[in-house]
Amino acid sequence: MAEIVVMRAVTSDNKLHADNVxxxxxxxxxxxLNLMSSPGAGKTTLLEKTIADNxxxxxxxxxxxxxxxxxxxxxxxxxxxxIQLNTxxxxxxxxxxxxxxxxxxxxxxxxxxxxxxxxxxxxxxAFSLGTHKRVVLLSTPEGGxxxxxxxxxxxxADAILVTKTDIADxxxxxxxxxxxxxxxxxxxxxxxxxxxxxxxxxDGWYKWLRGLLKx
Amino acid sequence: MAEIVVMRAVTSDNKLHADNVxxxxxxxxxxxLNLMSSPGAGKTTLLEKTIADNxxxxxxxxxxxxxxxxxxxxxxxxxxxxIQLNTxxxxxxxxxxxxxxxxxxxxxxxxxxxxxxxxxxxxxxAFSLGTHKRVVLLSTPEGGxxxxxxxxxxxxADAILVTKTDIADxxxxxxxxxxxxxxxxxxxxxxxxxxxxxxxxxDGWYKWLRGLLKx
Numbered sequence: 295m296a297e298i299v300v301m302r303a304v305t306s307d308n309k310l311h312a313d314n315v316x317x318x319x320x321x322x323x324x325x326x327l328n329l330m331s332s333p334g335a336g337k338t339t340l341l342e343k344t345i346a347d348n349x350x351x352x353x354x355x356x357x358x359x360x361x362x363x364x365x366x367x368x369x370x371x372x373x374x375x376x377i378q379l380n381t382x383x384x385x386x387x388x389x390x391x392x393x394x395x396x397x398x399x400x401x402x403x404x405x406x407x408x409x410x411x412x413x414x415x416x417x418x419x420a421f422s423l424g425t426h427k428r429v430v431l432l433s434t435p436e437g438g439x440x441x442x443x444x445x446x447x448x449x450x451a452d453a454i455l456v457t458k459t460d461i462a463d464x465x466x467x468x469x470x471x472x473x474x475x476x477x478x479x480x481x482x483x484x485x486x487x488x489x490x491x492x493x494x495x496x497d498g499w500y501k502w503l504r505g506l507l508k509x
Numbered sequence: 510m511a512e513i514v515v516m517r518a519v520t521s522d523n524k525l526h527a528d529n530v531x532x533x534x535x536x537x538x539x540x541x542l543n544l545m546s547s548p549g550a551g552k553t554t555l556l557e558k559t560i561a562d563n564x565x566x567x568x569x570x571x572x573x574x575x576x577x578x579x580x581x582x583x584x585x586x587x588x589x590x591x592i593q594l595n596t597x598x599x600x601x602x603x604x605x606x607x608x609x610x611x612x613x614x615x616x617x618x619x620x621x622x623x624x625x626x627x628x629x630x631x632x633x634x635a636f637s638l639g640t641h642k643r644v645v646l647l648s649t650p651e652g653g654x655x656x657x658x659x660x661x662x663x664x665x666a667d668a669i670l671v672t673k674t675d676i677a678d679x680x681x682x683x684x685x686x687x688x689x690x691x692x693x694x695x696x697x698x699x700x701x702x703x704x705x706x707x708x709x710x711x712d713g714w715y716k717w718l719r720g721l722l723k724x
Contacts, residue, residue: 332547332651333547333651334650334652334655360660361657361658361660362654364657383631412631414629414630414632415628416575416598416627416632417600435549436549439579440549442576443575443576444548446575458650458680461650461679465673465676
């Protein structure tokens with residue numbers, strides 16, 4: 295079972311801690327991603343699939359959860375190094391938490407460090423973790439109306455993944471509402487519609503990821 | 510379009526405000542429910558269906574959202590009185606918000622007041638709104654592992670509705686994990702598995718609601 299590191303959220307001086315994280319990542323040539331969504335939108339499943347399908351990219355994962363090591367246990371099975379962070383109540387990660395566990399990762403051997411934030415579409419977006427990019431998932435069963443209802447997460451997203459498109463019809467998902475709402479909330483980021491079950495759209499996500507490595 | 514009341518969260522003295530809310534509800538013979546879940550678990554859809562199927566119960570609804578009046582607009586169409594509360598950022602309702610809008614509702618004419626909290630499985634559970642009962646939704650696409658990952662919401666729930674069972678097979682939902690986890694988190698509350706699409710289990714929910722009116 296994955297080791298669990300329990301951390302308290304420190305919101306003061308978050309920018310200082312985020313700057314430290316960014317420097318450590320840059321010094322080691324690692325791209326950092328902050329992965330955010332509602333609970334159950336498919337963050338961990340996306341990581342399992344992404345790691346399995348891209349064996350030439352060296353991924354590391356920090357799994358943020360309120361409780362349990364369930365997600366890190368799943369990532370462990372992919373062979374990628376992972377650390378489980380538990381907040382035991384706090385609704386988001388803070389940069390000091392990431393800073394504290396970075397020494398546990400062999401950053402020199404990583405290309406991309408993905409930090410899976412707490413399942414929550416509100417709080418995590420307010421706290422930079424020092425990552426280079428923010429990736430936000432919206433799963434089709436949540437409904438197409440969520441961009442305007444929870445705009446902060448989507449406003450600052452560098453990639454927006456609309457997940458579980460294989461059940462879009464079954465849940466009556468309307469992509470047009472998402473596209474309409476993004477015109478005001480985040481007009482520069484085109485959402486990637488995808489499903490790790492059907493495989494639809496995963497190439498677009500992998501292309502976006504690989505674009506980060508070229509820079 | 511529904512009127513939007515914008516309120517700031519006041520977390521100090523929340524118990525005092527919650528006590529006031531409870532007294533006002535009791536004085537008017539109204540049962541209050543605090544409805545909580547992740548975004549898109551089906552809270553508003555549940556209310557639309559519940560109001561339509563039970564015309565003899567006089568429902569009122571307070572819709573909590575970070576932004577937009579989308580949910581209150583949906584409830585308005587059912588004919589039930591509704592008020593839209595926007596927190597403009599805060600991840601949960603507080604009792605002072607409910608207290609402030611209660612005078613806008615004709616409580617003497619209601620049997621049950623349902624307060625749809627912000628879509629968030631973490632923060633809302635920490636703040637009493639003065640309601641008599643807490644109802645928590647877990648939708649099958651979120652996955653069966655969420656009870657132990659987000660225990661606070663489920664621990665204090667008086668009713669647990671496992672929604673969207675019509676797509677349970679399509680999303681690989683495992684009810685056994687929910688039942689196992691509830692043994693430690695909330696052994697006294699038996700979850701009601703239901704779908705407003707197929708109609709499965711809705712009778713169990715209506716029976717639970719009607720049980721409140723008898724008291």
